[in-house]
Amino acid sequence: MSQSSQFTLLSERRFAPFFWTQFLGAFNDNLFKTALLVMLTFDALSWTTISPATLNIVIPALFILPYVVFSATAGQIADKVEKSRLARFVKMLEIAIMLVAGIGWMSHTLWLLVAAVVGMGVHSTLFGPVKYAYLPQNLKPEELVGGNGVIEMGTFVGILLGEIAGALLVAHKPYGVPMVAAATLIVAVIGLVASYRIPLSPAPEPTLKISANPLAESIRNLAFSRQNRTVFLSMLGNSWFWFYGALMLSQFPVYAKDYLHGDHGVFVLLLTVFSLGIGTGSLLCERLSGRKVEIGLVPFGSIGLSAFGIDLYFASLAYTNTAAVDLAGLLLQPGVMRILADIVLIGVFGGLFIVPLFALIQTRCDPRHVSRTIAGMNIMNALFMVASALMAMLLLHFGATIPQMFLATAILNAVVALYIFSLVPEFLMRFLAWLLIHTIHRVEVIGVDRIPDTGPAVLVCNHVSYVDAIVIGAASPRPIRFVMDHKIFATPVLGWIFRTAKAIPIASAKEDPWLMEKAYVDIAQALHEGDLVCIFPEGKLTATGEMNEFRGGVAKIVARSKVPVIPMALRGLWGSLLTRDPGNLFERSYARGPRSRLALAVGAPVAPQEATPEYLFQRVKQLRGEWK
Template identity: 50%
Template sequence: MSIEPSRSTLQLLGARRFGPLFLTQFCGAFNDNVFKNTLLLLITFQAGQVLGLAPALAVQLAAGLFVLPFFLFSALAGQLADKYDKSRLIRIIKAVEIGIAVVASVGFFTRHVELLLFALFMMGLHSTFFGPLKYSILPQHLHPDELVAGNAWVESGTFVAILAGSVLSGLLMAIPQIGADLCGVLTVIVAGLGYAASRRIPPAPSPAPELKVSHNFIAETWRNLKLAARNKTVFMALLGISWFWFFGALLLTEFAPYVQGVLGGDELMVTTLLGTFIVGIATGSFLCERLSGKHVELGLVPLGTLCISLFAFDLWLASPTGTPAPVTLAGFLAKPASWRILLDMVMIGIGGGFFTVPLYALMQSRSNVAERSRIIAANNILNAAFMVASAGITAGLLAAGLTIPQLFLVCALLNLLVAGLIYRAVPEFYLRCIAWSLTHSIYRVAPSGLANVPASGPALAVCNHVSFADAVILMGVLPRQPRFVIDHQINRTPLVRWLFRASRCIPVASAQEDRESVQRAYEEIARALDAGELIFIFPEGTITRDGEIGPFKGGLNKILRRNPVPVVPMALRGLWGGYFSRAYGSAMSKLFPRGLRNRVELVVGEALAPEGLKPVELRARIAQLRGEWR
């Protein structure tokens, strides 16, 4: 059954196919943080030694117990999520969460810390099994146009739940004698709400019911990582997400020491800084959804990278040095320099939203449907490994004498390095960034009919050729990365040939110039279509000199004879008379004669069958799509 997209992001939250899932995952994340924060406060301030360990070591033990299930059981969780109905598994897991919350509540009432540590391990186990389900169910219940919005809600909801759970547990623990008891009761109530919400989640049938479940977690963990690594783009998305959790774990861990040791503040100031960071995450997530044009826009990921590094660097510069004097929140806010620190926190969060939301959507949309949950399980394993590495490296750097602001500087530089390695391995990230930035700064591009572009599989896209900016605009707007067939002389242009090479353009010469080159180009086009890629050609062969659509060349039929694939007709409107067109003789001879931010439209028609398709008929269809506006 086809899914009709919601008209607005808020409407999506009210839809049964998403709202109950969002509430279920919000309750789970909230409960995790209420329980973890309460237990850490109990160990630190009230419980004395735990298992013969000092409070500082006991806190590290607790953190390790929560993460351990991700290493041991993520592989099994991914297999079960691929094999069985996801909504049914979610209800089972949420029912188990109620039992875990009851055990935790008993532990809080009796102050039995060992029982609480067992409950903490079980809570981590619950999160291990729930993670692959909540991310892999989204593509089954959401329209492709809603996937970015769904991930924006999940990402922002998770961080808001972290903030709300941490703050509320701290407030309850401040109540003498009964604070921990109240937290225990709260976890049971919230677990019940999560279970009730889960019963409203619609069915999500298994994509791989024939899958044989392996209980060898070492072998299966390795197999899941290999599954993810088969698709380089997806694997790099997993590494990017895991790196953000490395950075985020460092920030969340060091908030309190930073406020106390660098700013001289108290618990209320810790909550304020944490709140500004999470407001930034939520803002960035929804800005990302708005700027993405309802498809997975990888061009925003490098912008998120720059935003994180720039403002983490500025946070290092803005942080005071020397021994701080104690200050209240009101006193802190009264200082103009303090607002710079708050702005840095918000902007790091916004960069995080830009960075992670497209990566999560990419992971879901480009994973093989039958393997999606196992790939998400591989992501959870990598996330856990990166968070453990974050704790170890942070401890090592602090022991070596680095200050917390210097840690922020190191992370800002490492963020650029890691992102650079990812973007070098998958140039699509920075290519989309360049194209998106140019098309949204020079033009106001309004696409229509993008749903007619096949989401996967081989296809031939055909468009009129109006200006030298056509390929960049198309690259920045189309929902999937095309491979352009371009003139070999343009391909050698000194300043931009690296861009053509990175985007894997296929250069072609005329038969009169180089017959062998033409044959090589057709062979490369055939290989690309055999591999399921989207090939883009401008069948006029040259940019128009009068604004009209020229005759189409015969190469179109040669391609379709070898690879009879769907043909997607497109038309660009509004570019004639612009800086990159030949409206005034030579292109780029007059600096923006019509100004900047002119409206341009891309109209995408329904795909045409290749059988019997003639160039003159295709030209007429594109002319019809374009209309009178050139």
């Protein structure tokens, strides 16, 4: 597959039927829910005596309730039952729910429609764990980010189109109600047809016993997820995004009406640009990540969420129109393009934030527990969405304006991001590495598929610059434990990055024999735990651009840990600012220019019995060639 071919997945049976099944589910959920809310807002007296404001709070809450109660059980079911079979069952359930809703629509019976809302919440709860556990089973590792991006794009576009369709159909007098009843049933049937094309996806735990106590299972589920700190904090970051997004979206109707002085079309425009932004950001992840799970995009996304959330506050203050406008009139108002740009960019950076988190959770959690992990995340998502509603009510109670709520959320996002990234510094380390290879350098990676997806291995590479470890780490699909000279490890700023990446400092026997022996013990332990360990066998940076001889440390490592050794070579870094090139600093900077080109070549694995320093030196030298 080519770099830009994530859309080719839509032509393949292992992905396309599943995509359309989940797309139609998201579309139908929102078509039904929006039609009901619009009908109860504008025609409430013919259905109930309950106030529209109360119904607009209660109905979304009833939809979310099953996520809190049944997500853990849904995760167990998804790990126990073959996924295509489960998808078909969920679609049959959707048809039954839409038949009940149809009776409610046609008989003017509100409690049947409310029961259908809860039913659709159950439908979405059951399908949620399947949705993200299916992907790592059926996509290659290099397709996972692109596949998640397409799924996220499809989900938000489905939500958007469903909301628009629901609002338009129910407002079509006098046939709006029958049209909604028919449309939701037809969409559910089409979803069932699509689900029959989903290929078999075996259950990872077919003997799993389903717990009869959803609450106890929810607690066990979250406790299990907490054992993997990185995965749990990624789940927390994902739920935070839903907090941020739910608070923003919930205020769009009032913002469109009271601040932009627009009609319903203006509200739809805000939804549209936000959803298109999410879809765009989700699709950009594959290109920006180099088709691997690049968690360095998460801090980048978080920065954008805060920056453009804050600017949305100032853009709202600068908007001066007070006359009622329709969609066309709004677009003519001064300052409105800045507001729309902020909203679409919040969506774009939201996509960059959420897709790598999904991919990280899928690849780092226990493969037998993926569905239950996703179910635990759904519980957290629902609780965070409830918390966002409570925060909105609290801010409004204390007199906050909608723009002030946007500002408070953007600032709070920065605080939450710093907290999460301080607990898992790998996010920031990968972000800095990503910046290095996408701003200062253009990096070509050759043979990266030779780095094993799982299991231990020793990587050996020539040592050219102070940022070799960052370049290699950014190019690798997996985290790497680097062994480096203790002096470089102690370098200001860079040393902090190396410590966050769990690098292993080493010294010569002459300098510090205790530190040297400790380094070998740490290396053996890392390899025993299945990690990748990278060493620079030259033991020092080159001062001439030519490779120094390889020392015997690598032989000592493989003698203790019988693991494959993978030779690698950096090309094109010599002469950059962070090398020991004795040339004039300014001449070097000017000659190389911005976005200078370099490469990392990865060779075939070498068996441990063949991994002598002399043989590895020749292999690395051949990989490097004449390009220093």
